[in-house]
Amino acid sequence: MLTISNDKTNTQSYDMQGKCPFGGDRIGGAVSTPPALSDWYPNRLKVELLHQNGPQANPLGDDFNYAEAFNKIDLAALKEEIKGFLTSSVDWWPSDYHNYGPQMIRMAWHSAGTYRIADGGGGAGEGLQRFAPINSWWDNGNTDKSRRLIAPIKQKYGSALSWADLMILTGNCALEIMGFPTYGFAGGRHDAWEADNATYWGPEVIHDLRTAEAPDKMVNRDKRWRGQNGDADYDLENPLAASHQALIYVNPEGPYASGDPLGSARDIRVTFTRMAMNDEETVALIAGGHAFGKSHGMVPSKEIGMPPEIAPMEAMGLGWHNPRGKGNAENTMTNGIEGSWTPNPTQWDNDYLTNLFKFDWKQEHSPAGALQWTPVDPNAPKTPDAHIPGQMNRLMMMTTDIALKVDPEYRKVCEKFLGDFDAFTQAFSKAWYKLTHRDMGPRERYLGPEKVNENDLLWQDPIPLADYAPIDDADVQALKQEILGLGISVSDLVFTAFSAAVTHRHSDKRGGANGGRLALAPQKDWAVNRRTVPVVEALRKVQEKFNGAAAGGKKVSLADLLVLGGCAALEKAAADAGVPTDVPFTPGRRDTTQELTDIEMFTWLKPVADGFRNYLDRNFKDIAQGVAPEEFFLDKAHLLALTAPEWVALTGGLRAMNANHDNSPYGIFTDRVGVLTNDFFTVLTSTDYDWKKADATGMTFSLEHRSTGESRYVATRADLVFGSNSQLRAVAEVYAGSDGHQRFVKAFVKAWDKVMMLDRYDVKTSYSA
Structure with missing residues (x-):
């Protein structure tokens, strides 16, 4: 028998007789799971996270063009197929009210709802609901059934329709068949092919959230919250956007199943703000989503089986086995709360808000033992049972619903929507579009005839289309020479270009x-x-001069000049190092305006730490809460989609240029600043020197010669990590070798161009774009 534990108290046993036990040591007749590197060395830098979803995991190949394949689909015909399925029912998982729409809205919502503005993590963009840990969160109970139900449609369209797109499109179709006018739909989401091991979902260990009837066994709030609910300093750990582990937003029973509506409102505001939603969007999403369907809580959670990731083999990827009755239909168990919000759960109307405010509500418990609310008035409207003909049930509200009524600001929005159903409809339509498209990036990535092309969607970070001809190769060469003739150092030009792109x-x-x-x-x-400020101003003058004199309607954007200046400087730096190199430059960037820049949302992109530019926020210690600078550095490399060799090469080149934010000497292991040498690597890997702590906290260091004791260079943790981490050092040693200089320059230029082109979705065509 192999025993696998998912927390300290709950285990699941599997019959492994006859299997080869090479996976671990035999203990007491059982085979233990071998410890991972993180168990042996919990503080090691997990550089391997940079290599997730590599080409080896992708069965479609790097040359597959998803946009081309998707655009061949007849979207109208596809939607009709989806809508036909939504109003059917199958025996193995019957639809509520003979309509799969509500459960598909939930699937789409939960696919998109993991998004958070702090680091851009989560979201529907890669179909990550298919993989652990998201596929096995308690809050995603039975979404595995939703995906399995639409699998025949996915199979029919194959690689031309990603799972990520299909889940959102199905949610849109569900809204439409129930009378809701959606704002639009854009395809273009590319599926991931393996579990997400890089996103930080919280500090808690895996635990069993099924014991909702025993709040003392829930996760300790202090692990992700600072202060107590209601305190002035009550705050959720950054970048998290869910109140508890394994939830999408907040506990529907209130904070830690307390039934406290005001506390629930505070949690809702914190988490939905982290999802980049304001109060009106928050109310629209909750009230709009709860206009449909029902919640399920007919069986105590302790009776429900394990989630998909650790369900028995014969379950074939389906989890949460329900042993009661049919195991579904009138016996369904999902989040533990039972009932519908409205008398007509498959029709878009304003009954949710009408009932919420018309009636007083009292607490009770569902058949599963979860806390919920029911009308005090026995004459309140009833709702038909989802499966038993002729049976009528009382309406239900969650603590999170009552929160909208008791919070003063949320109440104002609710009253506005109660008095203007059209305004509510429009608000929910736009909020749903934002929810399901927020992580897709620029509109160049949007595919299909239903994509919205309006410029008023500020959250899309709009950039106006160019109304002029782009610069050509001759212009590029002339502009390079003019920029280099400004008297700006190559160091400043490189720093400014990188700062624009990073x-x-x-x-x-x-x-x-x-x-x-x-x-x-x-x-x-x-x-x-x-x-960057003086460099930007100098380049503005170059732009004004060129645009004032250029013929043929040609213009150059400041965005292009920022990058071009860095490229020109690097070509000079490489030539000065004896390795003449052409640095690629692709024109076509456009300038946006201050009015089209959402300052609040862009503030989330401000770095706390940026190892590439050797920067730490002055309040880093308080903000980081014990996370080391090199961990932030790794995260930034991951956000730039860099591999480990690219990360190493890019940093070495930036140090050769002295691209430190303050021109400081940290990590500048060369006497030839501005020349693209591999000196950073030769010094870093030298055995002639010792590194010594320069401060008690171990944040800065000095290099001393072993023989003379001479102190020559200084460094930060963002410098020495490339010598101390075994995987990064292995790469650094390649670039430090006698044959490493040219290889380094080539690798650096390639990594540089990659970073400069990361946001050029107007010219990208690959599947991974």
Whole structure:
């Protein structure tokens, strides 16, 4: 027998007789799971996280063009197929009210609802609901059935329709068949092919959230919350956006199943703000979503089987086995709360808000033991049972619903929507579109005839289309020479170009050099960018001169000039190092405006730490809460979609240029600043020197010669990590070798171009775009 534990108290046993026990040591007749590297060395830097979802995991191959394949689909015909399925029912998982719509809305909502603005993590963009840990969160109970139900449609369309797109499109179709006018739908989400091991979902160990009737066994709130609910300093750990582990947003029974509506409202505001939603969008989403369907809580949670990731083999990827009755239909168990919010759960109307405010509500417990609310008035409307003909049931509200009524600000929004159903409909339509598309990035990634092309969606970080001809190769060469003739150092030019591009986040495709937002608030005012200000102003003058004199309607954007200046500087630096190199440059970036820049949302891109530019926020110690600078550095490399060799090469080149935010000497292991040497690596891997702590906290270091004791260079943790971490050092040693200089320059230029092009979705065509 192999015994696998998912927490300290709950185990699941599997019959493994006759299997080869090479996976671990035999203990007491059982085979133990071998410890992972993180068990042996919990503080090691997990550089391998940079290599998730590599080409080896992708069965479609790097040359597969998803946009091309998706655009061949007849979207109208596909939607009709989905809608036909939604109003059917199958025996193995019958539909509520003979309509799968509500449960598909939940699947789509939960696929998108993991998104968080702090780091762009989560969201529907890669179909990660298919994999652990998300597929086995208690809050995602029975979404495995929803995906399995639409699998025949996915199989029919194959690689031309990603799971990520299908889940959101099915949610849209579900809304439409129930009378709701959706705002639009865009395809373009590319599936991941393995579990997400990089996203930080919280500090808690895996635990059993099924014991909701025993709140004392729930996760300790202090692990992700600071202060107690109601305190002035009550706050959720950054970047998290769910109140408890294994939830999408908040506990529907209130904080820690307390039944406290005001406490629930506070949690809702914190978590939905982290999802980039304001109060009106929050109310619209909750009230709109709860206009449909029902919640399920007919069986105590302790009777429900294990989630998909650790369910028995014969379950074939389906979890949460229900042993009661049919195991579904009138016996269904999902989150433990039982009932519908409205008398007509398959029709878009305003009954949810009408009932919430018309009646007083009292607490009771569901058949599963979960806390919920029912009308005090016995004459309140009833709702038909989802499966038993002729049976009528009382209405239900969750603690999170009552929260909208008792919170003063949420109440104002509710009253507005009660008095103007059209305004409510429009608000929910736009909020749903934002929820399901927030992590897709620029509109160049949007596919299909239903994509919304309006410029008023500020959360899409709009960049106006160019109304001029782009610059050509001759212009590029002339502009390079003019920029180099400005008297700006190659170091400053490289730093400015990199600062424009490094804001990009591959997670939600935000940031980057396109748009020229380095010259706009809030980025122009960040301390890390102060060094760019005079360079930006000088390049503005180059832009004005060129655009005033260019013929044929040609213009150059500031965004292009920012990148071009860095490329020109690097070509000079490489030539000065004896390795003449052409640094690729692709024109076509466009400038946006301050009015089209959401300052609050872009503030989330401000770095706490940026190892590439050797930057730490002045309040880093308080913000980081014990997380080391190199962990932030790794995270930034991950957000830039870099591999380990790219990370090493890019950093070494930036150090050769002295791209430190403040021109400090940290990590500048060369006497030839501005020349693209491999000196950073030769010094870093040298055995002639010792590194010594320069401060008690171990944040800075000095290099001393072993023989003379001479102190020559200084460094930060963001420098020495490339010598101390075994995987990064192995790469650094390659670039430090006698044959490593040219290899390094080639690798650096390739990594540089990758970062400069990360946000160029207007020219990308690959599946991984």
